[in-house]
Amino acid sequence: MRSAEFDRSHVLEQAMHTFMEHGYAKASMQKLTQATGLHPGSIYCAFGSKKGLFIEAVSYYHQQKLLAFEALFSDDQAVLSSLKQLLANTVQECVQNTCAKVCLLTRSLNEIEGQDPEIAQLLATNLQQIEHSLGEQIARAQRQGEAISDEAPLALARFITMGIYGMRTYAFTNADQNILEQMSAQLLRAIQKH
Amino acid sequence: MRSAEFDRSHVLEQAMHTFMEHGYAKASMQKLTQATGLHPGSIYCAFGSKKGLFIEAVSYYHQQKLLAFEALFSDDQAVLSSLKQLLANTVQECVQNTCAKVCLLTRSLNEIEGQDPEIAQLLATNLQQIEHSLGEQIARAQRQGEAISDEAPLALARFITMGIYGMRTYAFTNADQNILEQMSAQLLRAIQKH
């Protein structure tokens, strides 16, 4: 026996950054071997293929986003203020000048469309899971009497989710923090009671 | 002298469809020659490169969208009803099962990020032009006393634009017509007077 010499999390972290920076197609194996420090053979041994590595990197990204979401929406805090923070964090990501400005899930979903149904399905499922969690939080806000619209919580969650997707694409045309903050405020207002 | 044997508009139309279906990177010259009926040499003679062909195909797409926009927002009609129709048309595109479901501009913008600043700039400029036209229409609606929020027309136009971008990405996760129509209604409500 002999255990693998590399730290799987660290490799996935680097691969994730490479895919975020270059997209799926343009993240060549050469870039991936440089970023991860692994040789081609090791990547194929550990992940099977470039696609396999991508799928694990996506899952790694998704896991991180889920954890951040759960940390943000802790039970002892108003849902609306957590939501406001979620949008503020998204804006902060969008105005970065690093690969952190992109959402690996939404960017890859746009790229992969019509190419690989298996990857598209994985991305969609991951995004829907976050949307679903958001729906639960909005339902909680309604139960707790926060000043939120009495529409179906899932409809409100979808609307916010769509808004975040839209902001991410919008930021590629104009990564102006003030504009993105104004959009966040408009989104929040749209789901509040008035 | 001898005039070109192919119809430039027809070639751009076919190239546009190929880029919409496969994205920029995966639309290989082989697929492009098959779709357009042109041989590689002819494409390079007429458009310089794959990138040159893409840029012209994007401009062709943009031109079409601008014409459709102007036809929709004719002067003798309430802006809000044209806007409603614009969103309904977008939903119809999103639920198609053909390449017509994607917006070449937003999809390419997501794909190209961090790869080719020249193309990114072109896409952003084209998208901003439509956003700007929408802003003018919203200003007109305000002047004509339609039941629309009295926020800055550009801010409202940005919000709708963002919403459309969001719906397009959302549709990749769940192309349900009812859901997309509900989102459209939520977007419209958010910019109306209340």
Added chain:
DNA sequence: AGGACTCTTGAATGAACATTCAAGTATATC
């Protein structure tokens, strides 16, 4: 210490890619 097992290495492989160009072909002008 020796042998068995497994992981690592990185050059080699073949496919797919964008691009070029010399030969071929059609048109226009005189």
Added chain:
DNA sequence: GATATACTTGAATGTTCATTCAAGAGTCCT
């Protein structure tokens, strides 16, 4: 109809790509 001037053709080019694999090296067990 001859010549010049384009446009068309598609095989060839060189590059880049994902992937493989045989040789090498490390680790564990007896």
